[in-house]
Amino acid sequence: MNKMERQRYILFKIIQVPHSKLVAFNKKEFLNILWNIIWDYFGMNTASRIGLYLHSLNENFGIIRCSHKTKEIMISALTLLKKIDNQRIIVSPVKTSGILRKVLNAADNLN
Amino acid sequence: MPYFESRLRINFESLDKIKEIFIICEKLGIQNLILEPSNDIIKIPYKLKEQLQKLTSIKLFYRFTLAENSVKELKIKLRKYNNCAEILAIESPNIDIQLFAATDTRVDLLSFSSYNILKTISQGVISLVGQNNKFVEFSLIPLTSNNRSFQSKAFRKLYRSLHMVLKNKTKFIISGNFHNLCDLRHPRALASISHTLIGIPLIEAKKAFSTNVELLVQTVLKRRNKNIFEEGVELI
Numbered sequence: 001m002n003k004m005e006r007q008r009y010i011l012f013k014i015i016q017v018p019h020s021k022l023v024a025f026n027k028k029e030f031l032n033i034l035w036n037i038i039w040d041y042f043g044m045n046t047a048s049r050i051g052l053y054l055h056s057l058n059e060n061f062g063i064i065r066c067s068h069k070t071k072e073i074m075i076s077a078l079t080l081l082k083k084i085d086n087q088r089i090i091v092s093p094v095k096t097s098g099i100l101r102k103v104l105n106a107a108d109n110l111n
Numbered sequence: 112m113p114y115f116e117s118r119l120r121i122n123f124e125s126l127d128k129i130k131e132i133f134i135i136c137e138k139l140g141i142q143n144l145i146l147e148p149s150n151d152i153i154k155i156p157y158k159l160k161e162q163l164q165k166l167t168s169i170k171l172f173y174r175f176t177l178a179e180n181s182v183k184e185l186k187i188k189l190r191k192y193n194n195c196a197e198i199l200a201i202e203s204p205n206i207d208i209q210l211f212a213a214t215d216t217r218v219d220l221l222s223f224s225s226y227n228i229l230k231t232i233s234q235g236v237i238s239l240v241g242q243n244n245k246f247v248e249f250s251l252i253p254l255t256s257n258n259r260s261f262q263s264k265a266f267r268k269l270y271r272s273l274h275m276v277l278k279n280k281t282k283f284i285i286s287g288n289f290h291n292l293c294d295l296r297h298p299r300a301l302a303s304i305s306h307t308l309i310g311i312p313l314i315e316a317k318k319a320f321s322t323n324v325e326l327l328v329q330t331v332l333k334r335r336n337k338n339i340f341e342e343g344v345e346l347i
Contacts, residue, residue: 015138017293018131040259041308076307079300080254088293092139093300 005051006068008096009103012078013061013110015090025084027057033084034064037077046073061094061110063103071096112317114298115143115324118174118224118250118286122149123159126166132292133167139297145172145198145286145324153191172328174198176222182211189217196335198327200248204231213239219327224250224288226261229268234275241281244342246327249273249319250288251301270309277315284327285319 014025031054038047050070055063066074081091095106116136121129136144146163148155155173164171174197179185185201185208192199200220201212204227212218213236221240223229229249240247249272253265276283285305289295298320305316333339338346 013138015135017135072303072313073307075300075303079296079304082293090135090139090293090295092297093303094140 008068008071009100010064011095011103011106012091012093017088037080112321114320116141117145117284117324118288120147120149130166143170145174147174176200176202178202182207198331204228209236220246220248222248226265232272237279237281241279247283249285252288255294273311282323284323
């Protein structure tokens with residue numbers, strides 16, 4: 001019997017590399033880059049199962065939602081993200097949880 | 112679970128650059144770092160270690176990697192590391208050197224970090240490394256390449272080698288070995304990449320970044336302890 005799909009929220013930190021121009025993030029642009037990475041490395045088969053939703057994004061961190069089965073793929077995709085707007089950045093996943101409140105609390109601690 | 116970045120090349124002469132690297136590592140949340148001198152140093156002075164540790168809250172460990180061309184050269188070089196207090200790794204595409212390193216008691220680690228060296232890996236060497244309680248090291252350096260065909264080939268080789276190691280039950284570690292500051296990533300994220308792109312089980316991937324590295328560090332600490340003669344024999 002198929003179990004119901006659960007959701008995972010992933011909090012990630014955005015680290016701007018020293019000596020580079022500060023990058024202003026646009027939600028749409030960020031999602032486009034993320035989808036490109038998923039298609040490039042994991043293909044359409046996986047991309048259709050992810051259920052990606054960008055909950056929030058600012059200069060320092062962001063929260064995305066995905067299905068619990070594709071959590072590791074999402075962490076990999078975030079890790080593989082190298083450039084936005086031709087500026088080098090580091091995206092590092094910090095916390096994963098099924099409860100949004102916990103992730104938001106962790107985000108508060110980051111600030 | 113403490114995660115390790117088990118290979119980070121650093122020039123010990125420029126402290127400002129080292130500080131910059133440490134800041135990025137702290138931002139990433141890395142707790143343990145194994146540093147490798149990129150300049151030719153045979154022994155890391157205690158004073159320098161203290162000085163580096165003062166710069167950061169990250170736990171620092173050290174390693175040396177020897178990349179010689181022949182067994183004769185390696186034997187001569189190894190004499191300088193007879194009482195080495197750090198992790199000693201050998202990296203070479205020469206199979207004779209790999210076989211020699213797998214049996215030598217001074218060597219802790221056999222590194223297959225670049226694509227050219229990875230091509231030479233064989234079942235015999237892996238088996239010998241396992242029998243002598245040593246470790247094999249792989250690296251995720253192909254991740255940084257922009258050439259997709261090279262990246263695919265390198266991941267294929269990594270996939271085959273890692274599955275060979277898993278089948279032999281030899282202990283292995285995976286390092287980032289990134290040369291550029293922008294390529295640095297948290298080891299937990301690299302474990303995810305090893306699981307999703309290379310296809311090793313997540314538990315094994317996590318072990319390669321934490322438990323196995325911890326074991327490697329402990330073997331070196333035991334070697335420093337003069338009361339321990341060999342595995343299982345200790346003067347109380």
